[in-house]
Amino acid sequence: MQRKLAWxxxxxxxxxxxxxxxAAEQYTQGNIGGFLHLYPGEEAVAVASLHxxxxxxxxxxxYREHVHALVRGVRPAAVMAELFGKATGxxxxxxxxxxxxxxxxxxxxxxAIVGETFAIAAGVGYWLRMNDxxxxxxxxxGDGAVNQGTFHESLNMAALWKLPVLFVCENNRxxxxxxxxxxxxxxxxxxxxxxxxxxxxxxxxxxxxxxxxATRAALQHxxxxxxxxxxxxETYRYRGHSMADSGAYRSALExxxxxxxxxxxxxxxxxxxEGWLVAADCDEIDSEIDRVVADAVRFAADSPxxxxxxxSVYREPLDLYGGRP
Amino acid sequence: MAELxxxxxxxxxxxxxxxxxxxxxxxxxxxxxxxxxxxxxxxLYQKYGDKRIIDTPIxxxxxxxxxxxxxxxxxxxxxxxxSINFALLALDTxxxxxxxxxxxxxxxxxxxxxMRTPGxxxxxxxxxxxxRLARVFMSTSGLRxxxxxxxxxxxxxxxxxxxxxxxxxFIEHERMYNLREQVPDTEYFRPLEGAEIVRxxxxxxxxxxxxxxxxxxxxxxxxxxxxxxAEVVDLRSLKPLDRETIRRSVEKTHRVLVAEEDEAAVGVxxxxxxxxxxxxxxxxxxQPVRIHAADVPVPxxxxxxxxxxxxxxxxYQGALKALGRI
Ligand SMILES: Cc1ncc(C[n+]2csc(CCOP(=O)(O)OP(=O)(O)O)c2C)c(N)n1
Ligand SMILES: [Mg+2]
Numbered sequence: 219m220q221r222k223l224a225w226x227x228x229x230x231x232x233x234x235x236x237x238x239x240x241a242a243e244q245y246t247q248g249n250i251g252g253f254l255h256l257y258p259g260e261e262a263v264a265v266a267s268l269h270x271x272x273x274x275x276x277x278x279x280x281y282r283e284h285v286h287a288l289v290r291g292v293r294p295a296a297v298m299a300e301l302f303g304k305a306t307g308x309x310x311x312x313x314x315x316x317x318x319x320x321x322x323x324x325x326x327x328x329x330a331i332v333g334e335t336f337a338i339a340a341g342v343g344y345w346l347r348m349n350d351x352x353x354x355x356x357x358x359x360g361d362g363a364v365n366q367g368t369f370h371e372s373l374n375m376a377a378l379w380k381l382p383v384l385f386v387c388e389n390n391r392x393x394x395x396x397x398x399x400x401x402x403x404x405x406x407x408x409x410x411x412x413x414x415x416x417x418x419x420x421x422x423x424x425x426x427x428x429x430x431x432a433t434r435a436a437l438q439h440x441x442x443x444x445x446x447x448x449x450x451x452e453t454y455r456y457r458g459h460s461m462a463d464s465g466a467y468r469s470a471l472e473x474x475x476x477x478x479x480x481x482x483x484x485x486x487x488x489x490x491x492e493g494w495l496v497a498a499d500c501d502e503i504d505s506e507i508d509r510v511v512a513d514a515v516r517f518a519a520d521s522p523x524x525x526x527x528x529x530s531v532y533r534e535p536l537d538l539y540g541g542r543p
Numbered sequence: 544m545a546e547l548x549x550x551x552x553x554x555x556x557x558x559x560x561x562x563x564x565x566x567x568x569x570x571x572x573x574x575x576x577x578x579x580x581x582x583x584x585x586x587l588y589q590k591y592g593d594k595r596i597i598d599t600p601i602x603x604x605x606x607x608x609x610x611x612x613x614x615x616x617x618x619x620x621x622x623x624x625x626s627i628n629f630a631l632l633a634l635d636t637x638x639x640x641x642x643x644x645x646x647x648x649x650x651x652x653x654x655x656x657x658m659r660t661p662g663x664x665x666x667x668x669x670x671x672x673x674x675r676l677a678r679v680f681m682s683t684s685g686l687r688x689x690x691x692x693x694x695x696x697x698x699x700x701x702x703x704x705x706x707x708x709x710x711x712x713f714i715e716h717e718r719m720y721n722l723r724e725q726v727p728d729t730e731y732f733r734p735l736e737g738a739e740i741v742r743x744x745x746x747x748x749x750x751x752x753x754x755x756x757x758x759x760x761x762x763x764x765x766x767x768x769x770x771x772x773a774e775v776v777d778l779r780s781l782k783p784l785d786r787e788t789i790r791r792s793v794e795k796t797h798r799v800l801v802a803e804e805d806e807a808a809v810g811v812x813x814x815x816x817x818x819x820x821x822x823x824x825x826x827x828x829x830q831p832v833r834i835h836a837a838d839v840p841v842p843x844x845x846x847x848x849x850x851x852x853x854x855x856x857x858x859y860q861g862a863l864k865a866l867g868r869i
Contacts, residue, residue: 251666251667251843252666252667252668252669252672253672300843303667303843303847304844305844311844312670312842312843312844313669314669314843314844315669316669316671316672317669317671317843329671330669330671331628331629331632331671332601332629333632363601365600366601366602367605393572393600393601394572394573395573396577400576400598401598401599401600401601467577523844524844524846525846527837527850527851528837531839531840
């Protein structure tokens with residue numbers, strides 16, 4: 219592996235871990251409200267898949283989307299400010315943790331209605347296909363989301379119309395407190411794709427290199443005009459579902475087993491062993507991230523609140539596509 | 544008497560009805576092993592088992608539909624939808640099926656489900672988790688819609704709802720689960736129909752339901768300090784609506800305010816005020832006042848959320864306006 223890519227993997231996974239840690243602390247201090255869903259344990263999925271994608275590809279994600287936005291290049295300060303509900307946040311403080319947007323980075327949102335993303339992503343894919351563009355839409359979703367009708371309806375249309383969508387399942391085994399064998403008749407999510415003739419595979423989502431390679435292959439398949447692909451990443455979240463959930467329904471043993479396969483520690487060790495990185499790189503990354511995250515928190519804290527309640531309900535003045543008739 | 548939190552009252556109603564009738568069951572996301580997001584079914588999975596306390600996948604329209612089908616055959620499902628926002632996904636089966644089955648069958652088939660769900664804004668849950676939607680269900684013929692204002696009502700009304708042979712939409716509120724109230728130790732029921740004058744007064748009628756009723760009560764205290772006697776009406780049931788109680792109160796006070804947490808358009812307030820204009824227009828001494836949310840999706844930022852949603856001060860100011868004091 220190239221040193222540069224290894225460096226990016228470690229940098230982004232460390233950023234993801236520390237950013238979420240800081241968000242948890244700020245939530246506890248009362249600076250962040252609402253629901254806060256964090257990503258520790260799942261870093262390899264967003265980091266690898268988004269590095270495998272091009273900056274020109276589109277992203278549609280869920281309410282657990284801080285890290286997707288960060289890896290996409292949305293400034294940590296703008297994400298943290300959004301969590302604080304500040305005017306300088308990437309959604310101007312109107313969206314919050316679950317609704318990050320950044321059109322410039324083709325980050326088309328975090329959605330908090332489970333299952334909503336499938337159709338939205340397919341719609342963006344339809345636009346790409348109509349315009350013969352080779353970009354892809356990456357659509358993230360959890361294991362719980364596949365039991366929503368929209369999953370099946372959207373996969374059917376995406377396959378029927380050969381839409382360039384890469385469906386990325388972040389299978390962390392839980393739908394809040396309901397374990398996957400209790401919510402899904404077919405717990406191997408990737409197998410469901412075959413019902414619509416969609417190619418799919420399952421990959422170890424704790425292994426950033428494996429996810430990267432699988433995503434590259436999947437993107438190639440989609441870009442070649444074969445229609446959608448479904449990539450299932452087996453992963454795990456260390457924390458509860460959100461800050462409101464202790465996660466008490468999981469055994470300490472299960473948690474310990476998964477933590478022993480930590481994607482961040484695992485990659486750091488491997489990168490050092492393979493000589494992709496040296497110890498000084500890790501130290502440099504750690505101290506840089508400490509600074510970036512601290513700056514993000516400070517920026518968020520110092521930023522002003524939004525002031526205009528009715529600002530963006532409609533585009534004003536009335537704006538007609540193609541000019542006034 | 545024992546003091547129960549709202550969630551405990553709902554839990555008790557489940558427990559009593561599950562014990563009373565083996566055909567009663569509860570279903571919803573995370574209601575079993577975890578005991579419900581607001582603990583309203585905690586311990587029941589252990590007590591009644593997984594056949595009667597069902598953890599569902601995230602499939603709102605279909606698990607609600609399964610509840611509806613089961614009810615047509617003889618079960619009595621209490622369906623929890625984790626948040627009213629997700630009830631939008633089940634609107635098809637609730638509105639196209641549950642609400643109409645009895646009528647479409649010429650009264651031959653009934654559909655005795657209860658769909659319980661919390662609505663309301665609560666501490667920055669943002670646009671997709673802050674819906675109220677009472678007005679949507681209220682506008683649907685064939686559904687009953689009830690909105691308990693406290694633990695006492697919650698337990699007694701849920702028990703009545705379970706025994707009711709029509710589909711009942713039982714709307715709770717995110718911010719009410721921990722409110723406590725004295726509740727009798729022995730079994731009791733509260734009616735599904737009828738508004739209630741909870742506080743008597745002579746100068747103005749304040750009308751609300753669940754959360755907005757509580758705002759009216761607080762505003763009535765504030766008005767009392769100004770020497771104004773406010774009568775507070777809890778609608779209790781949004782459908783059917785108790786026009787008679789509303790009329791009698793307005794004919795007594797001659798001034799009226801309706802408070803709701805939702806946006807105004809085609810809302811509870813518009814309906815109540817229409818009813819008042821139809822039933823007792825000439826009793827009014829001033830224009831009716833509506834207190835409601837701003838006409839925006841609920842914003843995340845704390846300051847904007849606060850600005851978007853009415854509180855007791857808004858009700859108080861609105862009452863002063865109706866009274867011609869400002
Ligand atoms: C339509 C809908 N139903 C229910 C919920 C409540 N809810 C939020 S997240 C969640 C679990 C989702 O699990 P999964 O898809 O596996 O994603 P994860 O949170 O594990 O990443 C539920 C039930 C919701 N947001 N939307
Ligand atoms: Mg999951």
